[in-house]
Amino acid sequence: MMLGASAIRVGAQDRATGKTRFGFDQGREGDLFLVCVRAAKGPARIKSMDYAPALAVPGVVRVFTAGDIPGQNRLGIIPVSKDQEFLAQGLVRHYGQAVALVAAESREAALAGARAVRVELEDLPGVFDPAEALAAGAPLVHADRAEGNLLKENRIIKGDAEAALARSAVLVEAEYAIGRVEHAALEMEGGRAYYQDGRVIVKACTQNPHYDQGDLALFLGVEPDRVRVVQAETGGGFGGKLDVSVQPYLALAAWHLKRPVRMAYTREETFLATAKRHPFRMRYVSGADEEGRLTAVKAELLSDTGAFASYGLAVCMRAAVHATGPYLVPNVAVNCRMAYTNNTWNGAMRGFGVPQVALAHEGQMDALAAALGMDPLELRLKNALRADQATATGQVLKSGVGLTQCLERLRPIYEAWRHGLSHGGWHRQGVGLGCMYYGIGNTGVSNPSTAQMEWLPDGRVVLYTGVAELGQGSDTVLRQLAAQRLGLEPEEIDLCRGDTDRTTNAGASSASRQTYISGNAVLNAADNLEELLLTGARELLGARHLDLDLRGRLILEKGGQGRTLEVKEVARFLASEGREIKAGGRFDPNFTALDPATGQGRPYAAYAFAAQCALVEVDTASGLVKVKEVAAAHDVGRAINRRAVMGQICGGVMMGVGMALMEEYQQGSTDNLQNYHIPTAADAPRVTPLIVEEPEETGPYGAKGVGEPALIPTAPAVAGAVSQALGRPMRRLPLNLERVMEAITTAEDQQP
Amino acid sequence: MELIFKLNGEEVRLSQVPGEESLLTLLRERLGLTGTKEGCGVGECGACSVLLDGKVVNSCLTAAWQAAGREVTTIEGLAGDEDLHPVQRAFVEAGAVQCGFCTPGMILAAKSLLDQNPDPDEEVIKNALAGNLCRCTGYHDIIRAVRRAGKLLRGETS
Numbered sequence: 039m040m041l042g043a044s045a046i047r048v049g050a051q052d053r054a055t056g057k058t059r060f061g062f063d064q065g066r067e068g069d070l071f072l073v074c075v076r077a078a079k080g081p082a083r084i085k086s087m088d089y090a091p092a093l094a095v096p097g098v099v100r101v102f103t104a105g106d107i108p109g110q111n112r113l114g115i116i117p118v119s120k121d122q123e124f125l126a127q128g129l130v131r132h133y134g135q136a137v138a139l140v141a142a143e144s145r146e147a148a149l150a151g152a153r154a155v156r157v158e159l160e161d162l163p164g165v166f167d168p169a170e171a172l173a174a175g176a177p178l179v180h181a182d183r184a185e186g187n188l189l190k191e192n193r194i195i196k197g198d199a200e201a202a203l204a205r206s207a208v209l210v211e212a213e214y215a216i217g218r219v220e221h222a223a224l225e226m227e228g229g230r231a232y233y234q235d236g237r238v239i240v241k242a243c244t245q246n247p248h249y250d251q252g253d254l255a256l257f258l259g260v261e262p263d264r265v266r267v268v269q270a271e272t273g274g275g276f277g278g279k280l281d282v283s284v285q286p287y288l289a290l291a292a293w294h295l296k297r298p299v300r301m302a303y304t305r306e307e308t309f310l311a312t313a314k315r316h317p318f319r320m321r322y323v324s325g326a327d328e329e330g331r332l333t334a335v336k337a338e339l340l341s342d343t344g345a346f347a348s349y350g351l352a353v354c355m356r357a358a359v360h361a362t363g364p365y366l367v368p369n370v371a372v373n374c375r376m377a378y379t380n381n382t383w384n385g386a387m388r389g390f391g392v393p394q395v396a397l398a399h400e401g402q403m404d405a406l407a408a409a410l411g412m413d414p415l416e417l418r419l420k421n422a423l424r425a426d427q428a429t430a431t432g433q434v435l436k437s438g439v440g441l442t443q444c445l446e447r448l449r450p451i452y453e454a455w456r457h458g459l460s461h462g463g464w465h466r467q468g469v470g471l472g473c474m475y476y477g478i479g480n481t482g483v484s485n486p487s488t489a490q491m492e493w494l495p496d497g498r499v500v501l502y503t504g505v506a507e508l509g510q511g512s513d514t515v516l517r518q519l520a521a522q523r524l525g526l527e528p529e530e531i532d533l534c535r536g537d538t539d540r541t542t543n544a545g546a547s548s549a550s551r552q553t554y555i556s557g558n559a560v561l562n563a564a565d566n567l568e569e570l571l572l573t574g575a576r577e578l579l580g581a582r583h584l585d586l587d588l589r590g591r592l593i594l595e596k597g598g599q600g601r602t603l604e605v606k607e608v609a610r611f612l613a614s615e616g617r618e619i620k621a622g623g624r625f626d627p628n629f630t631a632l633d634p635a636t637g638q639g640r641p642y643a644a645y646a647f648a649a650q651c652a653l654v655e656v657d658t659a660s661g662l663v664k665v666k667e668v669a670a671a672h673d674v675g676r677a678i679n680r681r682a683v684m685g686q687i688c689g690g691v692m693m694g695v696g697m698a699l700m701e702e703y704q705q706g707s708t709d710n711l712q713n714y715h716i717p718t719a720a721d722a723p724r725v726t727p728l729i730v731e732e733p734e735e736t737g738p739y740g741a742k743g744v745g746e747p748a749l750i751p752t753a754p755a756v757a758g759a760v761s762q763a764l765g766r767p768m769r770r771l772p773l774n775l776e777r778v779m780e781a782i783t784t785a786e787d788q789q790p
Numbered sequence: 791m792e793l794i795f796k797l798n799g800e801e802v803r804l805s806q807v808p809g810e811e812s813l814l815t816l817l818r819e820r821l822g823l824t825g826t827k828e829g830c831g832v833g834e835c836g837a838c839s840v841l842l843d844g845k846v847v848n849s850c851l852t853a854a855w856q857a858a859g860r861e862v863t864t865i866e867g868l869a870g871d872e873d874l875h876p877v878q879r880a881f882v883e884a885g886a887v888q889c890g891f892c893t894p895g896m897i898l899a900a901k902s903l904l905d906q907n908p909d910p911d912e913e914v915i916k917n918a919l920a921g922n923l924c925r926c927t928g929y930h931d932i933i934r935a936v937r938r939a940g941k942l943l944r945g946e947t948s
């Protein structure tokens with residue numbers, strides 16, 4: 039199998055036949071069932087809690103409260119902002135927070151027990167808007183924080199934006215807003231845990247088993263080796279399974295009861311008790327010269343982390359870093375603030391703040407194009423980052439800058455759509471563009487991955503990886519990379535994945551980092567395995583300086599004419615000496631931390647680029663927007679598995695369409711898929727994926743990543759297209775019926 | 791209540807099935823057939839789709855007793871004695887399986903469609919699958935898979 043071809047996904051057949059057991063499907067006969075008791079208001083003080091009535095329910099085994107947590111009841115992915123209480127400790131910080139946990143012999147008994155717990159809550163003054171949260175005198179969400187409700191403020195300062203704006207030929211100023219979005223992975227959170235030989239074993243859906251292990255150990259107050267986490271097959275994540283969810287409850291109950299336990303969230307619980315995409319309000323001022331070259335961008339961003347920090351620090355920083363988009367902007371002044379409120383918390387979701395700022399930076403490009411009388415594609419092309427130019431953080435990119443190629447690939451489609459627009463009756467069509475860049479991996483911090491490869495004496499080859507597979511295809515890609523390096527077929531490599539006892543830390547399946555970072559770690563492990571085999575071969579041949587080459591299952595002397603050996607002979611030799619044929623690999627991208635005052639630095643080693651255009655039709659009688667077509671050009675460096683790249687693109691586009699047109703989480707009113715709508719097949723536009731391969735020097739065979747980039751340009755492109763169709767800019771998402779109708783009616787009112 | 795029905799070709803007899811139990815709970819909890827998924831419990835996502843006398847239904851909204859005397863096919867039984875039913879094969883080969891959580895329901899909905907309409911066009915497929923949500927694929931490869939399955943079933947390709 040050639041790298042870059044379309045490989046069939048590992049595990050696809052088991053999924054198609056119903057054999058795969060996801061986290062949600064875990065559980066066996068006799069397991070106890072766990073259900074949380076959730077606060078019906080928040081913020082509030084717990085005046086009293088009486089769980090005796092729950093214990094009287096037949097089948098209820100035990101009720102846990104915060105006092106039963108042996109370790110630290112403050113968890114969170116970012117070490118400096120662990121603040122999430124898994125069982126409320128006197129104070130309920132948001133509506134729906136868990137206050138107790140019921141364990142019972144059946145789901146019915148657990149639910150009945152949860153209903154029987156009497157919790158008396160006293161309302162406390164709360165704050166639900168980030169601007170209000172930062173105003174003087176606002177109620178504090180975490181009274182112990184010296185910074186009050188401000189979680190974080192990030193600045194990116196380059197040049198002198200004020201002076202450059204004052205000198206600019208054109209200026210555009212506008213506000214943008216985007217609400218909270220739910221991941222709505224089809225699988226709801228679930229898993230199982232049991233106690234064995236002084237350890238707790240947790241098998242649940244997750245995007246990061248090694249992080250889970252560390253936090254569960256903190257929660258139980260034990261060393262990490264007392265906790266084993268195994269990633270259950272995971273039915274989609276999109277960032278929603280990066281925070282721990284059911285895992286602490288499972289671990290706590292198994293630890294105390296020494297019995298197997300299972301837990302599965304309902305869809306309502308998934309809405310209420312997992313993170314959402316951060317809402318953003320954004321005010322931008324952008325300037326350009328007469329020719330349309332950007333002179334400066336100034337941006338003020340405000341977001342809400344909700345009651346807990348989760349990934350807030352990362353989202354705040356990443357939004358700031360990407361705020362000016364994939365363009366050469368000589369003068370930059372970005373300020374991004376994120377505040378605590380008493381809303382349910384927000385966290386990582388596909389793109390970490392970049393989809394939000396992309397709405398604004400692309401809206402600004404459209405506004406500038408209009409002000410300059412230029413074509414929006416030409417304006418973007420003129421300003422697109424190129425190799426050897428500096429980003430907003432002053433990072434000069436040497437290779438892998440493929441935005442101009444993406445735009446050129448789009449151009450014929452874009453022009454054909456622009457010329458073919460039809461307006462008839464109530465229907466108006468429009469075409470919009472969205473561009474983006476996305477730094478691969480975590481921002482300005484070390485984020486290594488590790489892997490091992492082993493050649494077993496019976497000839498099987500095993501790849502050990504901690505990388506969580508969520509459906510994005512990492513199993514398949516990592517195996518392809520390993521096979522390519524060793525000269526084997528992917529099917530010849532067995533995978534051992536996502537088990538903290540058997541694999542080592544690969545970091546999160548997030549930030550589009552696994553192909554690039556873990557891909558490199560796997561190649562490094564394969565190289566080290568090869569070295570081990572070649573050294574063994576030299577010893578076996580008694581020739582220490584022989585120049586050898588590994589080709590699949592053969593070892594050849596370089597230059598051709600010399601000796602040939604089978605790997606199996608070497609393996610037998612090494613085994614006879616009691617030596618393991620297992621080698622490790624590691625990769626950590628090159629970065630520099632951002633300057634705390636100016637945000638300047640090299641936060642990522644590689645960036646993905648993309649441009650998409652959307653063709654929409656608006657029914658001006660009903661406000662209904664139909665996205666008819668999307669063309670999506672993505673510079674992925676190198677497509678390792680073409681089919682998977684295209685699948686990611688089509689899936690990302692569809693999620694972007696949902697974010698653009700229909701998705702907004704409203705606490706209390708959108709609590710299931712009945713009233714929170716995600717796109718169905720009937721909403722699916724025709725998607726044309728265009729793969730651009732501008733090799734990234736440091737990537738595995740030139741690859742970067744595509745998971746998040748696939749989504750980021752879609753909403754801006756759709757918003758731009760609707761704006762064109764309606765003849766007025768649409769800067770708040772989602773563009774639902776009400777919002778579109780309001781725009782149509784106010785536009786009509788303004789007609790002379 | 792005693793309940794007798796045919797499940798994946800074999801007769802099943804169960805006693806003491808509560809009247810309000812859903813077919814989904816019966817399949818997953820009582821019979822351990824976890825290939826039928828749950829994604830909402832309220833008839834919105836189609837992850838729980840099964841075939842009842844060959845027609846696709848949401849098992850979360852179907853009371854278990856409604857299966858009495860009828861034939862239920864779940865994903866585990868679709869292929870019969872084969873490894874894969876042609877619809878399953880088409881899904882695997884077309885890259886229509888990403889996380890795979892929607893896949894069992896999607897495949898059964900597609901099978902039900904193709905039984906009624908062996909050669910549906912894109913619009914028909916989109917509308918027929920509109921009750922089955924997928925968050926990963928954007929439906930693109932699922933639609934391709936259904937067309938491919940149609941071809942396989944009509945014997946137009948191997």
Ligand code: FES
Binds near residue numbers: 829833834837839850
């Ligand atoms: S679980 Fe039945 S339709 Fe969602």
Ligand code: FES
Binds near residue numbers: 273925927
């Ligand atoms: S493949 Fe994940 S929901 Fe469809």
